[in-house]
Every structure is written in C-alpha cells, then in structure tokens.
Amino acid sequence: MNTATTPSVDQAEGLRNIFGAELSKVVCLASTLDIDSTIQLGHGTAHALKNLGHKVLLVDEFALSDRKTMSGFLYPTRYDLGQVFSNSVSLDKSLRQIEDTFWYATSAKLRTQIDMRFARYPQLDERLIAAGMDLDYVLLPTNNPTAQVIAYFGSNVKRIITTSPDDASLSKALAIIRQMAILQIDEPMQILMVGGEDEEQGNAAFEKLKDAAHKALHQDIELTGWINAITAQRVVIDPDDLSFESPRSGPTQEFVLPNNFFKTISAKITV
Secondary structure, eight states, X not given: OOOOOOOOHHHHHHHHHHHTOOOOEXXXXXXXXXXXXXXXXXXXXXXXXXXXXXXXXXXXXXXXXGOSSOSSOSSOOSSOHHHHHTTSSOHHHHOEEEETTEEEEEOTTHHHHHHTTOOOOSOHHHHHHHTTOOOSEEEEEEXXXXXXXXXXXXXXXXXXXXXXXXXHHHHHHHHHHHHHTTTOOSSOEEEEEEOSSSHHHHHHHHHHHHHHHHHHHXXXXXXXXXXXXXXXXXXXXXXXTOOEEOOSSSOSEEEEXXXXXXXXXXXXXXX
C-alpha cells in the first residue's frame, strides 16, 4: 500500500490563498478506441479548448511500445511526470510549452512509480499552483482510468467516456465505468458514441450500455452525443525508405475523427 497520503482540502485551500489561483480542472478522457486514436482524442480536444481561449495541459501517458503508428511522443520531452511524482525532478522540467496557451507532458512512467511505491503527493493540480502555473484544464486521455492513477492528478475530476457501438467496445466501456465509479458516484457519467452505421445504431448501443451499467453497477450514464466517424486503413511508415506499409500487429483500421468530435467534447467540458 502506498504510504503517501492525499493532501487535505485545507492544504489545497492554503495553496490557492497563497498563489491566488484556482485549481485546474482535471478531465479524464477515457476511451475504448485504439491507443493512437485515444492520443489524437486528447490532442484534438486540447486544441479545441485552446482555440476557445483556455490554457491547457495535455498529459500523454502511453508508452512508446504501445503505439502502433506513431513513431514517438507527440512532442519530445526530457522528463516524465512519473519522475516528478517520485520527486526526482521539478515539475517545470517536465512541462513543454508548445504554444502560448498549450502545454504538453508525458506520464508513461507514473504507473510504474505507483506500483513501486515511489510516487508521492501532492497531486498535479496542486503542484501546478505551487509552480505558478495557472492553467484552466489538464487533459488525460487514457484506456485504463484506474482510480489509483487518476488520484494523482486531482481530487475533482471530470470524466467523459468515448466508445464505439460494437459489442467489444461496449464491454470495454462497461469495465471503464466500473473503474470510474470508484471516484464518481454522485452524478451520471458522460458517454460519447463514435462511429457505427448511423445515429440510430449509436443510440441503440448507448441504451444497451446504459441498461448494463444500471443493472450491474447501479451507475447512471448520460449520452453526450453521437459522432459520425469513418474508419480508414491503418498504415505505418517504414523508417528505412519512408514508404507506407500495413501494420504487422494490432488493429488494421483506425477512426478518422472529424473536427465536430472535438468541438462536442470541449463544449461538454466547459459547461
């Protein structure tokens, strides 16, 4: 069991009084989509929020070995948030400013640090205030929103689940709802359906998921909306001659997420 304790509400209030800033809103973008699409989900949503005038930090938690088409992180970084939570480096060294109101960080090492009991509080939202970072949103796209990990980012976390209508994705979505219900039991979870033949199929899939969540978990969910997204053949770039080829492992197709997908999510986040 981790010997670190979660900072108290009084500590958080004390930081706000000292630095004159509100805690960033932490948004967990849980997804049953493939990892590369989930990363793009976070990246596109971060830019949508940035374009609305908000200051945003995107946290990329996926290890390089888990990516199928991406050859590296979206933006190179020297240090990882896992090192920050183990108090190996300062927070400012792990954050990379990409644009005036957009920052990027990786947390691929955090889960290992937690498993090894090296990770320590305070949470990320409080560390940001202490470092003078007055950000509006921290986005965490993930396929595995375990409560133990999410707790290191903040105590007040907004959760949105993105899933497609097929049975395999709905099963994953139900597992994610179960994980998230540990930290969120007082309000319905938001579900965004992506893809499928039409909106009718998306709505029918949501009702199926809603019934399962209520019967199995006694958890209410709400439909944020349905987004029509096409699938395209997945390709990877051969590093030797930069040619395109089919992937040797993993899914053979991926979602092409339209711009209104990110607008829908950002509108739900900012209400």
